[in-house]
Amino acid sequence: MFEFKFADKLQIKQLLPDLFCILHSNMSLIAPTNNSYEDDFEMWSSYLIPAMKKEQRQIVLMYADDTLAGYFQYYINVDINSLMMEEIQIAKEFQGTGIFSAFYKWLVEQLPNDVESVEAYANKKNLKSQSILKHLELVELGENKNGNSFYYKGAYVDLLNKYS
Numbered sequence: 001m002f003e004f005k006f007a008d009k010l011q012i013k014q015l016l017p018d019l020f021c022i023l024h025s026n027m028s029l030i031a032p033t034n035n036s037y038e039d040d041f042e043m044w045s046s047y048l049i050p051a052m053k054k055e056q057r058q059i060v061l062m063y064a065d066d067t068l069a070g071y072f073q074y075y076i077n078v079d080i081n082s083l084m085m086e087e088i089q090i091a092k093e094f095q096g097t098g099i100f101s102a103f104y105k106w107l108v109e110q111l112p113n114d115v116e117s118v119e120a121y122a123n124k125k126n127l128k129s130q131s132i133l134k135h136l137e138l139v140e141l142g143e144n145k146n147g148n149s150f151y152y153k154g155a156y157v158d159l160l161n162k163y164s
Contacts, residue, residue, distance in 0.1 A: 001064060001065060002062065002063065002064055002069075002098075002099050002102045002103070003062075003063040003066075004060050004061070004062055004063070004102075004103055004106045004107075005060065005061050005063070006058055006059070006060055006061075007058070007059040007060070007061050007071070009052050009053075012048075012049065012052050012059070013049065015059075015061070016041075016045050016048065016049075017041070018068055019059070019071050019089070020040075020041050020044055020045070022068075022070060022071065022089045022090070022091050023044070023087070023089050024037060024040065024041075025091065025092060026089050026090075026091075026092070027123075027126075030123065030125050030126050031123050031125050031126065031148075054075070056075055056076040056077070056078060057073070057074070057075045057086075058073070058074055058075075059071055059072065059073045060072045060073075060074075060103070060107070062090065062094075062099055062103055064094050064097065064099060068091075069090060069091055069093075069094035069097075069099055070088070070089050070090035070091055070094060070099065070103075071087070071088075071089055072085070072087065072088045072089075072103065072107070073086040073087040073088075074086055076111070076112065076115065080116075080117070081112075081114050081115055081116040081117070082115065082116065082117045082118070082119055082156075083111060083115050083117070083118045083119070083156060083159075084119045084120070085118060085119070085120040086120075088100075088132075100132075101163070104159070104162070104163040105163045105164070107163070108159065108160050108163045108164050109164075111156075115156045116155070116156055116157075117153060117154065117155060117156055118136070118138060118153065118154045118155070118156050118158075118159055119138075119151070119152065119153045120133055120138060120151075120152045120153075121144055121149040121150065121151055121152070122149055122150050122152065123148060123149050124143075124148055124149060124150060130150065133152045134152075136154065136158070136159055136162070137154045137155070137158040137159070137162070138152035138153060138154035139152060139153060139154060140152055141153050
């Protein structure tokens with residue numbers, strides 16, 4: 001029922017409209033920007049395209065019955081052996097279907113064995129994301145530079161034990 005694939009970085013520009021549609025649908029009510037959809041898409045794309053040039057950054061596409069159901073963007077910081085969970089977005093119609101747990105069971109099989117910690121940021125208005133990070137046993141340790149997101153960190157072994 002569920003399938004997970006690494007996005008082809010050479011095809012990232014073609015994927016952006018579908019990925020942004022999911023992101024915008026989930027976040028526009030939680031953290032509205034007051035910009036147009038098109039302006040938000042352009043701004044997001046202008047950050048994402050150069051970011052994806054880094055070798056350690058990946059996007060995993062989540063499919064349910066051949067339909068794009070979500071995506072997960074992450075970065076492995078090899079200097080400190082940390083998994084930075086940058087973005088997880090699941091389309092509303094696929095939330096609560098088990099895709100989240102299935103994804104993490106798949107993910108822990110893909111990651112390097114030397115990962116030691118897990119990090120993430122969650123918008124202060126996004127209570128669902130904060131709850132998920134706590135479920136993953138990450139602990140709130142501060143906030144980002146502009147103060148709109150909380151910073152979370154946890155031991156990778158906890159994630160591994162939960163999903164392997």
